[in-house]
């Protein structure tokens with residue numbers, strides 16, 4: 001769709017500069033599409049927590065809170081309760097009266113409610129957030145709420161101040177968000193302490209005869225974090241077994257090649273044999289932490305981590321991961337790992353927290369205790385339910401204040417609810433031409449997304465609906 005819109009714009013013929021920009025973005029969009037698809041396949045391959053789609057399905061299969069409404073009942077609900085309209089059709093629910101404790105709200109994806117006088121909030125899913133047909137004009141009592149658990153790869157323009165501050169309520173990976181999803185890939189504290197997959201050090205040492213000290217499994221190649229450049233460089237100093245599509249040098253056993261068979265724990269068993277796992281996120285953002293970190297910790301393998309710069313805030317203990325940023329060059333990192341590989345006492349120090357079941361990080365313990373949603377746990381609400389109810393409560397709070405003649409309580413997203421620095425490429429003396437071309441696209445993409453964010457802000461503040469064409473004209477102005 002974007003492509004068509006862009007072609008239109010092209011047709012309206014701006015200067016060559018514009019065309020150049022378009023070409024670059026088009027390429028980025030195409031690459032984005034490719035890598036996203038890969039990510040989806042990969043997430044099943046890597047046996048990570050269920051992706052959103054699956055969680056949704058699971059949640060609604062159980063019909064936990066779902067009630068079926070006759071038209072009459074719906075009509076009644078709609079006149080009595082605030083309507084919270086999912087502008088991204090994430091839940092697929094045409095209409096449901098949701099119970100959030102004592103507060104009831106009507107949740108729907110049916111856009112005909114846009115102009116209903118009971119409509120109090122619009123809910124957006126970041127990945128689907130589209131400049132096309134936003135619910136404008138926005139009335140004073142129209143709260144906008146954003147749910148976005150993903151990295152910036154999946155919609156860069158939301159990660160800038162002009163856009164993120166359009167929202168009143170947020171649920172993002174950031175600890176600063178109204179509903180922080182930072183631990184979204186961690187099922188519970190018990191899985192970290194569990195010794196279920198752990199392989200004794202003697203066994204790991206003997207396995208070293210046929211396995212490298214390090215393992216890497218990634219099939220979403222060349223993302224904004226530029227991890228493949230780093231790992232590629234690292235590989236010239238130390239042996240790495242790479243099973244994924246990126247930097248592939250070792251095949252999985254035949255019976256594991258089919259991603260569907262990945263769920264059965266045999267993949268875990270393979271990874272658990274290693275001493276170190278390269279745990280590199282696809283983007284570098286504070287608090288953006290995925291199963292890439294938690295998985296090695298669960299398995300009793302030492303993560304060599306690159307991603308969230310403040311990761312130390314979330315680690316189970318002070319000595320539970322090796323942080324790539326503490327080393328000036330992959331060469332130094334390789335040296336350190338080699339030293340640990342030949343010194344059992346030093347190596348085991350990184351697993352002591354697990355062997356003793358001693359998680360000393362208060363922030364992590366508190367976050368896990370206080371979160372109101374579960375991961376792959378049907379006995380708990382999922383984070384979408386909790387997000388919906390957070391908005392429902394806030395909307396009701398303001399309805400009650402108004403009834404009593406008070407001013408509404410104001411809610412606004414801050415820039416730190418969703419922000420990631422500009423992607424950075426690793427620069428090593430051994431240039432890698434193949435990687436550079438792809439990786440250099442993330443930076444133009446980021447730069448352009450800043451312009452998109454500004455244009456969007458301007459148009460939303462004008463508070464009239466606008467066409468995609470108007471938007472792109474503004475983006476490519478000057």
Ligand SMILES: *[C@@H]1O[C@H](CO)[C@@H](O)[C@H](O)[C@H]1NC(C)=O
Nearest residue numbers: 093094095109110111112113
């Ligand atoms: C959307 O709501 C309208 C009433 O506002 C109803 O007539 C229509 O059937 C609904 N559409 C769907 C798909 O449920």
Ligand SMILES: *[C@@H]1O[C@H](CO)[C@@H](O)[C@H](O)[C@H]1NC(C)=O
Nearest residue numbers: 315316317318319360361362
């Ligand atoms: C890590 O060590 C520092 C001091 O060395 C201490 O203040 C902090 O609480 C420790 N953190 C964890 C998670 O154990």
Ligand SMILES: *[C@@H]1O[C@H](CO)[C@@H](O)[C@H](O)[C@H]1NC(C)=O
Nearest residue numbers: 143166167168409410411412
């Ligand atoms: C929601 O945000 C908009 C735009 O910043 C603002 O005008 C409105 O007052 C906010 N609503 C609440 C309830 O804070």
Ligand SMILES: *[C@@H]1O[C@H](CO)[C@@H](O)[C@H](O)[C@H]1NC(C)=O
Nearest residue numbers: 133136464465466467468470
């Ligand atoms: C704005 O909305 C009106 C009514 O829905 C529609 O007729 C018009 O085409 C829209 N304008 C743009 C620029 O999308």
